[in-house]
Amino acid sequence: MKKEFNLVKDCSQKILAISDTMEILNGKWKMSIIACLCYKPMRYSELLKEVTGISGKMLSRELKDLEINELIERHVLNTSPVAVEYQITDYGKSLKQLTNTIADWGFIHRQRIISGMKKTTNSKS
Template sequence: MMVKHNHKECTSSLVPVRDALDVISGKWKLQIIISISSGNNRFREIERSIPKISSKVLAKELKDLEEHQLIKRTVYDDSPVLVEYTALPYSDTLNPVIKALYDWGIQHRKKILNK
């Protein structure tokens, strides 16, 4: 049972949730993290592994994830230039969140489809 809190307590308890959602919300971020963690390290590999993501959106989301220290972008001075993305250890802290969302998604799909 949920305990009722005053407005200030409620607002302060939502701040960490809002902070987390600011980092991982949207259609693509978790999919990108999962793709990179699964071994897709180059831009085109990541793009091909996520249906319907545009190059422009992928580039923006990769930059956001890098700024939040979840992934690392490494540029190799080859010819042509090679860019690889790797998941940083900090991204592993999202594994329980991803697992919980996965489990909830399966449960929710069953509930909705079995009306």
């Protein structure tokens, strides 16, 4: 009985932790932004080009959110005109393994779906 209670408690704690994580990383763009910044600091315009499909307004909103959660830092560069660069924090770097795992799963999933579509197309011929 006690072991069963611990399993339920462990499951509940994991679900809560996942919920907290998804709350911070929610949306379509945050993981892509984090993944980009794990490789190098980038200016706003570079991120806008790299994260395909994101609007400027959405990028600004997501960057502010990531900064509030201490995952990235914003640095105003002493240039003319003034430029802003974003970089991953040490805390944000803890997500690099997660972005790699998600990317690996995404590659495998894409291949699986594409090969499944090819099989379906070939069987209809």
